[in-house]
Amino acid sequence: DAGITQSPRHKVTETGTPVTLRCHQTENHRYMYWYRQDPGHGLRLIHYSYGVKDTDKGEVSDGYSVSRSKTEDFLLTLESATSSQTSVYFCAISELSGYNSPLHFGNGTRLTVT
């Protein structure tokens, strides 16, 4: 299994508070991604990174920011959490950018915003 660790595994927070989720990889892969999973929607891409300090927006980026200061760490920040951001968040990594490089996923973080 790819070495991907997400922390925390579960979190409950209040509306309006900032939240940071962490993804740590030991594979030295260049590409990292944040997805969210919601019933009826499958997984949707929030942000991705194609190198240290190189990031871009995905399909559902509003209300989220990311940072990548080291190859191994990719942080997702909810600047002011809202109930609509209650979801399961997955980090994924890939060795290459192309479509033939499969994604490997972490075990997810379940976030509840009350």
Add this chain to the structure above:
Amino acid sequence: AQTVTQSQPEMSVQEAETVTLSCTYDTSESNYYLFWYKQPPSRQMILVIRQEAYKQQNATENRFSVNFQKAAKSFSLKISDSQLGDTAMYFCAFISGGTSYGKLTFGQGTILTVHP
């Protein structure tokens, strides 16, 4: 934009039987990959099988095989000799060709329950 549709929210099958999960997609591209991911109750996302659009031969991985109909934009997953450990949510996913930065488009998922 691409879309992926899984029209079966839930399916069930008896142990040792065969089940087929449906997936259709919409794209104007000719070069792409399709995937099936499995998500057991542990929440881990596991790649089950993948298909390259330019290959006519259907992919197989042990008990898992696909029926890829490019003209119909259909990509179904067949699970043979179903086992209790196959109980999971299954996601169909699409990715464009070229430098796509891992931008997978997922279907809504199908919950499969295997009964003893």
